[in-house]
Structure formats: C-alpha cells, structure tokens
Amino acid sequence: MTDDIQRIRRFNRAVTSEVGALDTSFLGLGRPLGSARVLNAIGHGLQEVGVIRDYLGLDSGLMSRLLRGLESEGMITTGPSPDDSRRRIAQLTDEGRAAFTEYERLSNDQARAILARHPRPQAILDAMDLIATALGQDRIEIIEIDPREPEAIHCLTQYYRELERRFATGFDVNLSRDPEATDMIRPRGVFLLAMSDALPIGCVGLKGGDGPVAEIKRLWVSPAARGLKLATRLMTRAEDAARRLGIHTLRLDTNSALPEAAALYRKTGWREIDRFNDDPYPDMFFEKTL
Amino acid sequence: MTDDIQRIRRFNRAVTSEVGALDTSFLGLGRPLGSARVLNAIGHGLQEVGVIRDYLGLDSGLMSRLLRGLESEGMITTGPSPDDSRRRIAQLTDEGRAAFTEYERLSNDQARAILARHPRPQAILDAMDLIATALGQDRIEIIEIDPREPEAIHCLTQYYRELERRFATGFDVNLSRDPEATDMIRPRGVFLLAMSDALPIGCVGLKGGDGPVAEIKRLWVSPAARGLKLATRLMTRAEDAARRLGIHTLRLDTNSALPEAAALYRKTGWREIDRFNDDPYPDMFFEKTL
C-alpha cells in the first residue's frame, strides 16, 4: 500500500515536470499566463465575461484588467451582451485568433511528440484515458445524440472491435443486422452517449419501431470506464427514454462470450426468453417489461 | 490522429486541474510555493545550497532569500560545508521536520484518495506507471543490487505472478530451482535492476558458481516498460558483468509460453541447446559463448 502511494507520487512528479510544461504550453509565446488563459478560454468559445471568470476562477478586478490588457494589445474586442447590457461579451479579433491558433498548434505539437517517441502509442492513450476518466468520474454525463455523429461512430467502432476480439468466430458488422440510424432517433428510438470531458466513453441504442416493443442495441463501455457502473446508468437512461416514447416491452440479444453483459441484464430485471431473430451472432435473448 | 491528440490534451487538462492540485499539495499549509519547495527538497535529503538551487532551477539571489526566510521561521539551520566553507549546508530543525512530515502526509492522503474512490485501483496504478515510465524513458538507469532488497523482491514477485498467469500449468516458485541469493551477488554473480525514477521496472540475474559457466535467471520487464528495448539493455549489462567475472559461457532456460523471450535470445546471439537441468517449468534451453 505504501508502495502504491509512492507509485502515484512518482506519477505526479512525472506529469507535473513533463506535462506541466505541456498544459502551460501557453508559456513560450511571451504572454503572461493569466492573459494567455483568458485568450484561450475565449478561443474555445466562452464569450460572457462572467462565465470566463468563473471558469478560470479569477477575481473580477483581475479579470477586468486582463481583458483591458488583451483589448489594448488588439487581441479581443468587448461589447455589451444583446440580451442584458450589464453583461459583456468578448470576441477574438483576427490577430487574437492567430495567437489562439498558435497556442493550439504548440499544444498539439507537444502532444504529438509524446506519442511519437513511444513504441506503443496506443497503450499510452489507453492509460491516459483511464486516468483522465478516473479523475473526472463524478462529471460523466449522458447525452442524446444522432448515431451518425462522429462521437457516436467512435464508440460503435470500438464496440465492433471488441466483439471481433471476444467472439471466437470474430465479428463482421455486415453479417449482423445493423439497425437503421433513424430507428435510433426520436420519435422511433434514441441513441445515448456517456461523455467524460468531451471524450465518448460508452453508448447504448434504443431501436424502436411503430409499436410498443423496442430493442436495446450497442451497449458498450470503454475499458477506461469499466467498474464505474456506467452500463447500468446508460441502461436506466435508455429505459426512461423508452417509457417516454410509449414503449412497454424491451428486448435485446447478446452472446455468452460477454458474460458481464448477461449478468448485468439478470441483475436489473431482465428475463431470458427464446430466440426472437435470426442474427448469426447472439445466442442469448432477454426481455423486460417496463 | 487528431482524435489521439485530443485525448492527450484531455489527459493534460485532467491531471493539471486535479493532480495539479496534487503536486502543489505544498499549498494549503500557508507557506508560499517557493519556500515549500525548498523545505521539501531539504526534507528529501538535499543539503548543499547549490544542489538545491540547481534542482529547483532558482536564481541564487532568490534561493538565498528563501533560505533566510525559512531560517527566521525556525524551519532550518544553515552552516558552512565541512570540506569547502564557501558552500553552505542546510538542515531541518525539529520544527522543520514536523512541517515536512505534514507535507508528506498531505501528499500521501491525496494519493490514497485517488485510489480509494476508484473501483479498480490496480488499473490506475498500472496506467500511471506506464505514463510515468514513458515520460521518463530517457532517464531509465540500470543498477546492481542485492536480490534480497525490497526493490528486487518487488520485481521478482511481479515476475512470478506473470509466470503464474502465462504458464498453462501455473507457476509455483517452490517447485522451481530458486537460485541462492549469494549466487547472484559478487563475486559469484550479479543481480541488475532497471529503475525509472525510483520505481523498479525490470530485472535480470546472473547466477554464477565457481567455474567459467553461469546462468541467466529472472529476466523480467514490467508491462509499463515494454517496447523500450529494456530486456536487451539488461541482458547486455548482464553479459558485460559476466565477462568481468571471468565467465566464458552463459546458459539459460525458458518456456515456449514466453515467445518474446525466445525471440530476443535468438536475435542476440544465443543458440538453442539440449535440456541441461530437471526443472519442471522450462522446455527450451539456450547457450551463448562470450
């Protein structure tokens, strides 16, 4: 245990001395950290002065002075908010956007350098995802999204890869019954993503039709997020959505090569039923009445 | 690729906002960061003012003032170095040691909190080891050590666990011919550890006897360090040590369940020979003439 603590502290030393230089990649363009942080916040889409102030945790006097500084440098313009002229809105000038882009480039270059000098970049990325997800585990949010959006496709691709690895026969999505995207969009169904600070880490689809019966599809949680009860959260949200769409009965199919999935279904009120489709991959079928 | 960069930057945000608070655990005891860093450096065993200054990257004027501050707080005493009285040596007073211990406790508590709130602490630790090792990959050092020291035992334990996982029959070290520690210490042999910032991440033993033939034992590299060519480095260092001990012939045994090991041996001048012992685990035997 003491040993474990030492390992964490070693990690902290490593990231604060090496990465510390990374997130303060702001530095190196001759601007003080404070105004660089404000410039970046505006570049990333924050507009209202109060929102930026809260986000960066700045005193209102300091914030005001930093804005005046950036303004006199010609990096930003400010003006009253159209719907409440007590509030002010900040926007980048062309010059400001150029400076912001330069910060982005520096930050991206440093990230690229980490990957480039390691023989197993995928392992680095997976480890980083795990740690970032763990540190932000209380801020994981579930959002509804079109399954054709890139974030959703990211999860689906990972899901297919995992089935490919875990099924003894491999997995070819073309041989399976790939649901129509429109069946997983309101009003017929929904597609839900679990997001951890802009990274999609899990998904589930509710594939509805015209009647009161719908299917749960594509339940997946990233290895980085396993153990956090995210699958249960996703399923609960999918069931809530189903109820609101007037659905009374849910079905799903799965494979005995994914025992943790079947265990979850049994624990949350699903009961095993007979095969209800001719998809070649599943060998277990469940139903739940809402 | 762009996606990967975003994942690294997300990691950076996560560690600088959450862990950032962790390594600046210095804060919170009402002392400015600068003097807290100096106090911690002294607590961790640095004594000479010049060494501390270089380690922390401080200006000599600033360093001097920080020392005077800590001195007037009663945290440290300074005096001339016995062998060169231009140099000064700093030491903690009882009060200073108490403050240092308090910093250590805070830092340990925060590390413990990260483990406590995650369902899979081992996964967190493995991920942290991987990242810290990757960031410090240019500073990995190979040291000679007594195989009965805790750092060596850490590696050996991990090694046995890995064999247990990978051998179809499992692995019980008591059934194997566990070499005597004294056979892996000079003048009969050596035991080498690869260290990454105080964490042992690999080992190899050279088990010698009275004659010019010795055996390579316990070659292991942590999953956190794989791909970095560390096994090759360890083997090269072991062969160098063997030559200096007057050994002309090296032997080793291994198991075909560890194909990457056999591949390494073949690539580095070893040739397969007949079984030379009756250990129940190995099924491949190699020899190399130095």
Added chain:
DNA sequence: GATTTTATCTGACTTAAGTCAGATAAATGA
C-alpha cells in the same frame, strides 16, 4: 417610479517570484 440586485470596472493596495549588478569570503592556481 424608487429601491435593490447584479455585472463589471477602477484605484489603491499586497504578496510572490524573479532579475541583476555588485559585495563578500573562501578556495584555487600561477
């Protein structure tokens, strides 16, 4: 319409951190 609340700004501060040109004293080398 008067009063209170809210969002931002200004001015007058403090503290931390860092820079730099000498000053001082001990050690080193010709």
Added chain:
DNA sequence: TCATTTATCTGACTTAAGTCAGATAAAATC
C-alpha cells in the same frame, strides 16, 4: 603570496498575480 575563481549573499529593482473597497450602470423587484 597574490590574482583569480567559486559559492553565496545583499540591495535595488520588475513583473505577475491577486485582494478589496467602492463606483457605475443596467436590470429586476417592489
């Protein structure tokens, strides 16, 4: 031994960051 080098210190600066008490003006509330 004397000039030079080295290690540290002192004093006089600068910059960044942050605090806090009002000031100002718009919006919300009574």
